[in-house]
Amino acid sequence: MPRPSRESYGDQKPPYSYISLTAMAIWSSPEKMLPLSDIYRFITERFPYYRRNTQRWQNSLRHNLSFNDCFIKIPRRPDRPGKGAYWALHPAALDMFENGSLLRRRKRFKLLKTDKDRLENELAALANINRFMFAPPQPSVPDTTPAATHLVHQAPGTTITSSPVQRPKRSFTIESLISPDKPSADTEDDVVTTPVTTAPPVAFLYNPVAVANPTPCYGGLVHPTSYVHPSLVTGLVHPHIGFYPQHPLTAAEHPGVSNVFRFSPTLRSV
């Protein structure tokens, strides 16, 4: 035996809840988001216990994904093969297990209805953008070089109803759980160092925790974990979606889609 390698619980049930397991899987991925199938794979590869009764626990796990606000479903980019959406962690839920058991959180992570609705709107809009961005003609994926050329445009009536989501807490504990397997010089320690920027950053990272490195955008860099004021947002950057300049989508042309470009109070720095 070369080495035990994995956190070998053998065939014994690991001391983690489905939520913990799922969070680990998602967090271990480069993009911080995974399709269901990959979440399954992560779990079965690491924990032999879950190689049996798959029907049962996978059903439960799915139940968790839908039921818990800490998981957000992000539409798959049409130009990526595979089925099902991607699942990510809600940025505000990263400290879910902090000073708590991995078997049972102290409290359930629940979004305020208002915040939940907003998120839903944004994600719905995201799906719309996908359709239009990857329309029939040809999939011009503006992934690598954004080249945005549009001015800041504060959406009319963009009220920043900053709900009292105080999160001055720490980072993630899941991180350490999966580290033995993943050296990744991923997230540095300089997290949280760049709160509210006042200058150049002009893009809004839809899923701030999804990208390992700062994403170059029009006008400067935006740290994945930084808060970007809505008035500075000219487009949207998402690791899975690419860059979307605000221009092509005006409230007028695409009613109901404009709010994609508004900053969501629920997605502040972590």
Next chain:
DNA sequence: CGCTAAGTCAATG
């Protein structure tokens, strides 16, 4: 022990 998070079963899109 009580509270409530977590897990199960299963119907329904």
Next chain:
DNA sequence: CATTGACTTAGCG
């Protein structure tokens, strides 16, 4: 694959 509900099980203060 995803959502939901009704119900059971079980962590933890």
